[in-house]
Amino acid sequence: MEIKDFLKRKSEWVKGEGPRSDIVMSTRIRIARNVNGHPFYNWADKTKRKEVFEKMMAAMKGAVTFKDAQLIKMKDTTPIERTFLVERHLISNEHTHDVDSKGLVIANEETLSIMLNEEDHLRLQVIKSGFNLMEAWKIIDEIDTNLGTHLPYAYSSKFGYLTACPTNTGTGLRSSVMLHMPALELTNQMERVYEAISKLGLTIRGFYGEGSEASGNFFQISNQVSLGHSEMDILDNFGRVVDKIIEREKDTRDYLMENKKREVTDNIFRSFGTLKSARIITSSETIRLLSAVRLGVDLGLIKEVTVTALNEILLLMQPGHLQVLNNEGLGQSERDIRRADMIRDKLV
């Protein structure tokens, strides 16, 4: 299966289903693991990196859990394809450099992905549609347990799982949700949400990952606690905070529909009209318009488009996706044209 064949299937989260999918686009859990007896990736030389890589690949090829998985060597991918994988949230930016001994394993409609030889030897990730912490945890825990029978993990009875960066030591767990919060943004409440979140030790960032600004009212909230609590406690605590934010967004949507219905509706339909009409469109405008249209769908104002279609556009509108889709390298102004064409193709 080639990278461009990814376009033929939908990532599971794109379906836009699951609990509270009106506000929570997806839930993500990742765990960091390292193979015992091998130096951390950034301390290892070329040979050591290759060694642990081969060991991990062999273990996965042998394990029944991964019999339908796709194993990709990063060095076999082109730069555009790596960008494409970053855009799909399957690999980190870091994973696109020094690709010699890096790998990626994908299974289950991209629900599961594992980076091999990123900062840690193994970064397992599960992304599920909607607000689904327990479901995601169940999947990743099972994979992790199974994989542990094939690969000896670096583990200390005092600290827990050992990781390259101490912030990940302990459970190696990080959980996050991608939230769509147009009402909180519109009513200037995001400042307060930011404050509350950072006081609770959580981080917030944009749709496009680390360092990206929140755009189009899509916000990713992650927990940073890994050490000193059980996985269940961490997820439980994180889940309760997210619940509160969801409620606040929901209440504000209700308020807007009661008090500003015309203005909100106007913005939603104008955005939809522009999205269906533009012949040239930048990605930042697209994401802003998609946000408004998504709100329209969630509020029942727009019925002729599905959240799945909007999520697909959110993926496909990105530079790497547009280039894989068109099977050629494209400069920015050419992308702005192809983006508009792709959107009309999906919506009109």
Add this chain to the structure above:
Amino acid sequence: MEIKDFLKRKSEWVKGEGPRSDIVMSTRIRIARNVNGHPFYNWADKTKRKEVFEKMMAAMKGAVTFKDAQLIKMKDTTPIERTFLVERHLISNEHTHDVDSKGLVIANEETLSIMLNEEDHLRLQVIKSGFNLMEAWKIIDEIDTNLGTHLPYAYSSKFGYLTACPTNTGTGLRSSVMLHMPALELTNQMERVYEAISKLGLTIRGFYGEGSEASGNFFQISNQVSLGHSEMDILDNFGRVVDKIIEREKDTRDYLMENKKREVTDNIFRSFGTLKSARIITSSETIRLLSAVRLGVDLGLIKEVTVTALNEILLLMQPGHLQVLNNEGLGQSERDIRRADMIRDKLV
């Protein structure tokens, strides 16, 4: 027939037919006449004003030319209805004040209108769709000649027709065209057009008449010469200038379609999308969007809407029209809502 019944018919120019109707929305000719033996309106007292008004009304009621005409006494109209008539270009702003002895005569799908007791006793006006100076002249000349057999005009063999303001003395003629010049505006050529026009003794203003800024790329160009030339010479000269401006606009449209087709098309379809989608819209945004959509229709890019529909919206979107249409007084924010509703009603 009541004022609101005007909405059931279309002004002839709204059809958007006639020569060069891709660029010339309408051609207008008006002539100023005064009744001999009566003081000019602004010099006359109440009684004298009434006297000449009754005389003119009687003459028209008797003349076969006006047997199907509508005779309106301005004092029988409400302020909103007067605004409505101004918006239809049937009366001037001045004609909405001191309405006691003012009148309006309308015939032939509003092609012909006559203001009684404006600055001059009689202001005859013919508006025709497209670029139609000779046709408009033929109609107004016939009416004028016929009316002259019922009413003795104030005329001097030295100066020609006498008028309240000396700039109108002579032929009493003023001709104008409403042009749509998006390409000249887009390419920043309007400055040069303004200069050329004022050097030639012509004036240029916006769609909404005297004092209004040109908005949405609609420009009204008028001749100011009345004295010292025959009507034919004046119209001939004016026509040749307008021809040149039309050619320039046409050439620039061709240039844009060859060199900026994507950008122009993008703007046209975005405008169309917004117009069909908005739930709140101001008049200045509407006119800007209508201009782009009209260009799209003229260039053959938009096929599902007619120029007639766009012209109708151009009329109906105005405050007076919206209020007559809705049969109630409306504040500005309420009008912005009703305007958007009316537009979707016409376009979607």
